[in-house]
Amino acid sequence: MTAMHPKRPTEIFGLFAATTVLPGVGPKLAGILEKRVGAHVIDLLRHLPVGLIDRRARPALDDVVDGSIATFEVLVVKHDRPPPGTRRPWRVIAENETGRLEIIFFHARDDYVARALPAGERRIVSGRVEIRQGRAQMAHPDHIVDPDNSAEMPLIEPVYPLTAGLTPKMLRRAIDGALTRLPDLREWIPNTVMSERNWPDFATAMRDVHHPRTADDLLPQTPMRSRLAFDELLANQLALALVRHAAAEAMPGRRFGGTGALTAALLDSLPFTLTGAQQRAIEEIRADQQADTRMLRMLQGDVGSGKTLVALFAMLHAVETGAQAALLAPTEILARQHHVTINAFLAPLGMQARLLLGQGRGGARGGARKAVINELADGTAQIVIGTHALISEGVSYHDLGLAVVDEQHRFGVRQRILLGQKGHGVDVIVMTATPIPRSLAMTAYGDLNQSRLDEKPAGRLPIDTRALPLDRLADVVNRLRAALAGGRRAYWICPLVEESEKIDVAAAEDRHAALSQALPDIDVALAHGKMKTADRDDAMQRFRSGAAQLLVATTVVEVGVDVPEASVIIIEHAERFGLAQLHQLRGRVGRSDTASSCLLLYQGPLSETATARLDVMRETNDGFVIAERDLELRGPGEFLGQRQSGVPEFILADLAAHQDLLALAREVARDMIGPDNQPVDRAQCDLLLSLFERDSAVRFLASG
Ligand code: ADP
Ligand code: MG
Numbered sequence: 001m002t003a004m005h006p007k008r009p010t011e012i013f014g015l016f017a018a019t020t021v022l023p024g025v026g027p028k029l030a031g032i033l034e035k036r037v038g039a040h041v042i043d044l045l046r047h048l049p050v051g052l053i054d055r056r057a058r059p060a061l062d063d064v065v066d067g068s069i070a071t072f073e074v075l076v077v078k079h080d081r082p083p084p085g086t087r088r089p090w091r092v093i094a095e096n097e098t099g100r101l102e103i104i105f106f107h108a109r110d111d112y113v114a115r116a117l118p119a120g121e122r123r124i125v126s127g128r129v130e131i132r133q134g135r136a137q138m139a140h141p142d143h144i145v146d147p148d149n150s151a152e153m154p155l156i157e158p159v160y161p162l163t164a165g166l167t168p169k170m171l172r173r174a175i176d177g178a179l180t181r182l183p184d185l186r187e188w189i190p191n192t193v194m195s196e197r198n199w200p201d202f203a204t205a206m207r208d209v210h211h212p213r214t215a216d217d218l219l220p221q222t223p224m225r226s227r228l229a230f231d232e233l234l235a236n237q238l239a240l241a242l243v244r245h246a247a248a249e250a251m252p253g254r255r256f257g258g259t260g261a262l263t264a265a266l267l268d269s270l271p272f273t274l275t276g277a278q279q280r281a282i283e284e285i286r287a288d289q290q291a292d293t294r295m296l297r298m299l300q301g302d303v304g305s306g307k308t309l310v311a312l313f314a315m316l317h318a319v320e321t322g323a324q325a326a327l328l329a330p331t332e333i334l335a336r337q338h339h340v341t342i343n344a345f346l347a348p349l350g351m352q353a354r355l356l357l358g359q360g361r362g363g364a365r366g367g368a369r370k371a372v373i374n375e376l377a378d379g380t381a382q383i384v385i386g387t388h389a390l391i392s393e394g395v396s397y398h399d400l401g402l403a404v405v406d407e408q409h410r411f412g413v414r415q416r417i418l419l420g421q422k423g424h425g426v427d428v429i430v431m432t433a434t435p436i437p438r439s440l441a442m443t444a445y446g447d448l449n450q451s452r453l454d455e456k457p458a459g460r461l462p463i464d465t466r467a468l469p470l471d472r473l474a475d476v477v478n479r480l481r482a483a484l485a486g487g488r489r490a491y492w493i494c495p496l497v498e499e500s501e502k503i504d505v506a507a508a509e510d511r512h513a514a515l516s517q518a519l520p521d522i523d524v525a526l527a528h529g530k531m532k533t534a535d536r537d538d539a540m541q542r543f544r545s546g547a548a549q550l551l552v553a554t555t556v557v558e559v560g561v562d563v564p565e566a567s568v569i570i571i572e573h574a575e576r577f578g579l580a581q582l583h584q585l586r587g588r589v590g591r592s593d594t595a596s597s598c599l600l601l602y603q604g605p606l607s608e609t610a611t612a613r614l615d616v617m618r619e620t621n622d623g624f625v626i627a628e629r630d631l632e633l634r635g636p637g638e639f640l641g642q643r644q645s646g647v648p649e650f651i652l653a654d655l656a657a658h659q660d661l662l663a664l665a666r667e668v669a670r671d672m673i674g675p676d677n678q679p680v681d682r683a684q685c686d687l688l689l690s691l692f693e694r695d696s697a698v699r700f701l702a703s704g
Helices: 010-016 027-036 041-045 112-116 147-152 168-180 191-197 202-209 223-250 261-269 276-290 307-320 332-349 366-378 413-420 438-444 470-485 498-518 533-545 579-586 608-619 623-634 659-671 682-691 695-703
Strands: 051-054 068-080 090-096 099-105 122-132 135-139 143-145 156-159 296-301 324-328 354-356 383-386 400-406 427-432 449-453 464-469 489-493 524-527 550-553 566-571 597-602
Touching: 010 041, 010 682, 027 168, 041 168, 099 122, 122 147, 143 147, 156 168, 191 223, 202 223, 223 659, 223 682, 261 307, 261 332, 276 296, 276 307, 276 427, 276 449, 296 307, 307 324, 307 332, 307 400, 307 427, 307 449, 324 332, 332 354, 332 383, 354 366, 438 659, 464 470, 464 608, 470 489, 470 498, 470 566, 470 597, 498 524, 498 550, 524 533, 533 550, 566 579, 579 608, 579 623, 597 608, 608 623
Parallel strands: 099 135, 296 427, 296 449, 324 383, 324 400, 354 383, 400 427, 464 597, 489 550, 489 566, 524 550, 566 597
Antiparallel strands: 051 156, 068 090, 068 122, 090 099, 122 135, 122 143
16 A cells, blocks of 8 residues: 555655754744744744735825834934833834924844944835824834845735734745745646636745735635645545545445335334434445445434434444444443333334443443443444443444444544444444534544534424523523423523533532522523532432423533423523533424524624624524524534544635535545556556645544
8 A cells, every 4th residue: 555655755855854944044033933834844834824914005105094004114213212221112213295204212232223224314114103292203114125126025915914023024035045945746636626717836836825915815725725625635635535545445345235114113113203414324325335335424413313323323324234233322321221222212112222431330230231241242232322332342242233322522533443343244334413614524424424413303493592691590590480480391501611610610609509599489400511410310310200390511411412301591601602602502492392492692892703603692593504604604623622522623725615626626536546446557546645634634544
């Protein structure tokens, strides 16, 4: 598999040199650059401008616009140098035929000012000009040049993200140096695409993005920016495709034919009809199971979209074929819940799923636990539900054929591999209740096929969502009292910010105490992450049974807790939550045919993003729409919370703005790989993967 270990092609060596090869970059600046931009020449090229300064305006000095950027050619008249030890600024008086300009320097170093602006000489100065007491003033000009060298001053200057110790001038010089090292590379984008989109070649695109002429040149849709974004997406898709093929070779799959007996019986026994989306997902999964290759499929759907049932169809299909199926949940609470739900569906079929939890912690303990383990080993247990215990060392299977993993984000690559070792040709379905925008799914999980449940079971009512400032708390409590008196069950969510869990827990305890006092007739339960498991389980249990009508909780209820009778959720400090989290939390209600409501309590003043988030929540209940908006508001890096979520970092591509390029990148990547799963043009593939540093990703993924 030499294709998986591309060596860096020689023509791009120069781009991967340390930044110290560039003029003006010494070890100190290189250190600063490394923190903000990167260690190599290529990193500077990928550091794109975010704005521009237009210095072309040369107004008359008696006619300047306060606060504008302007350029003047002036004669330096005199210096008013501050006496040593004073805090006065250094003033330079300059003039031309249109008026006077006072140039000011604070904390001027030595004779820098005297040298830069020699009295009696003409200089061009450019910077922000202000009007003070009717006089034109410029503090710390951005540029001071001799009129003989006026070309040294850029008339339109790109603005880059900076960091402490890095001035625009230092960075521009380094980037200009980097641009001179750009080689002309053999084109990897097909001609048809290039001409259709009017894209420049890589080197031209790079040079042009660093020399914007107008504000429009900074937009992601320009041909130059699109081209570079496409290159990055293409490299990523190419890496994913190669990994996928390598993985398919390394882990051969198996055909699960199915007899249809159990799945048909399940379908018959359902008290409702499947949604169209469920039917499609069940079909997609069945087709994967019946294929010779190993299934790796992500099943995405909002809370309540009926994923568990879809998964159960797949499990029964595996069982029909004589294999076993396992469902892995991230927590014991969820494992128990799935166990109850699934057994309810299985009862009419005369079947029962087993439950396996960690040793000594609830569930089947000691002898009972041992019995489940034995049944898994001898094959009498056909369906098992549990936590990580299911993939622990002491657990082996007679013939595991399907693993369903609930909640993608808490399961890593390692667990997937462990799963693979529990059987042969084990199919995997990853279920996630966090709808993921198509673009992210395609880039982060390109190796997983997707099934989306984008349709709610009939009869589900949208959740009435409102936002209220926290100072209306008294009203809120009154309304809550009325709702509880009417027999409703409600969640009250307190925020949990990781850095200060103690404070947050204290806040939840305080809220619990305050609400208990305000609602003396109500049993108010409390659940948070710092409680003993037994106490928390007890609180949850009281809420589930209805003994407690109100549950004050931190985000421990976020994932999957299912109490269909709950129909009110109040989220305190909603402005501190991300969209995905708000949506997850809101999904705790609206799980029955009772109309539900969600109240977002916020502390003003709200930032623009927080306002936008609350607006999105009020406007829609559709998780996929929310996910797309979330991506726009947050950017992909933050979208899934953390790096290990597997989202590759994109520097040139903006997943929200360049979504349309993704499908194209996928197509082109496919064309770059031949029928033997080897690159059609190996040198070209190596070049692209190396240029975008996907070579190491490929190696890492390939080694599993
Ligand atoms: P998810 O796991 O996607 O959050 P669940 O699988 O828990 O959703 O389904 C939520 C509820 O909806 C469950 O009580 C389930 O039995 C029920 N349900 C599933 N599919 C349908 C359907 N097609 N019509 C009506 N109810 C359904
Ligand atoms: Mg298969």
